[in-house]
Amino acid sequence: MPRRAGTRGGETDRNTQAGELPRLWQLLLPIVAPTTVLAALMIYLGSVWVNARLRHYGLTPDVLDLSPQDYMLQSPDATFRPLLWPLLAIVLLGPPYVLFLSRIAGHATAARRVAWAATGLGVLACLLGFPGTVEVVRYNVAFPVVPLSILVGVLLLALARRLHTLTGRGALRLRAEAPLLYTFWSVALVCVLALTLIWGVAYYVLGEADASARAVLSDPYGLPRAVVYAPERLHIEGDGVTETALRQTRGEAARYRYRYEGLRLLIHANDRFFLIPVCAAGDRPPRAIALPDHESIRVDLFRPDRRRDPGCP
Incomplete structure (x- = not known):
């Protein structure tokens, strides 16, 4: 009997340790995943910065053969600031957005009107930026019109979807009747937001790199x-x-x-x-x-x- 009790105690300890690992991973996942994404973005934007600056001298990535760490170290200022601004905007605009939804949730008529207005403006913004993705229309401006137009349009459509959800229409009906389509829709929405945001930031970094290269050319x-x-x-x-x-x-x-x-x-x-x-x-x-x-x-x-x-x- 004592031997069996000891065996059960050992099994209990092992089960406890095994159960702690998933809980530890759940605690680390919100930290590890964003850090990995942020490091990948810094490497990508660093490569945009370095290659855009050095292409004026005929230097290509094959000639330089820089490592990912080199790209991160070569351009800290060019990557920190454009990555900080979107994250800071999310932090600052998050509480007002939640407060707006909580206030308008009790006014179904107003919520539906705002939702239809957001839908119309979102479609219009997407139509403004989409031709630029296939180069049907070219905007001769330094401002990243194409990615930001699509980004704003998709954000407005996401707001409209959320408002329709609060009023018990639209997204809730789609989620109940076609859950697979609703899942694909949500994933596509997040992916488009991420891609357009990265595109806009890369456009800014590219402009800064060209300006830096011209400054070096004029005064080395x-x-x-x-x-x-x-x-x-x-x-x-x-x-x-x-x-x-x-x-x-x-x-x-x-x-x-x-x-x-x-x-x-x-x-x-x-x-x-x-x-x-x-x-x-x-x-x-x-x-x-x-x-x-x-x-x-x-x-x-x-x-x-x-x-x-x-x-x-």
Whole structure:
């Protein structure tokens, strides 16, 4: 009998531990899932930022071969701010939305009128943005009209569905009579909201990257200053780039014989230094100079300093 009691006690302990794991996962899931999605969004937006900036110099993702961590570290400012704004809007608009629904729930007639108005405006907004998705219509503006129009339209349609639910019509009837269709409708609604939101944020990041690239092209002095030492002539050319033959004493076997100044470090990736001339604004088209990160070539990097480089013509 004591042996059986001990066995039951061990089984109880194991069952208790096994039961704690699902509860622990339920506690961690609301934290782990959003964090994973946020990290994936930062990697995607970081790739948009980096590739949009460097494509002006003919650099493609295949040439750079950056890792996901590199994309996140290369563009923290470009990803934090556009991701923070939608999340902050959800936090700030959530309580007023709940308060609005609680107040209008007791007025069925007003709720139905608002629902039909939201439906009409939502369809109109979607019709405004949808032609842009298939490039039937092109809006020559810097503002992301297409994704935001669809986003606003879908939000209005979601509001209309919620109001119809409060009045006991529409969504409740569809849910009762066609539950599978209602599920697909709800999933599609959430997916469209997510895709249009990401599209709009990526559009903003793309515009900021182009502006940053143009600023660097017009004034590369803000980039780190690079001085290159090489054993042989590298024939680095560009406005503001100077080549200096280093003096050697008789019988001396110097490792480096040439020095190149007037360069700025654009990025270090794929075991290579990508440099641009300090007067890159005069290059048409802009170009980057790739040097291997090898012991045969030395690259000294310094903080930006206009006084160390000659003036541009």
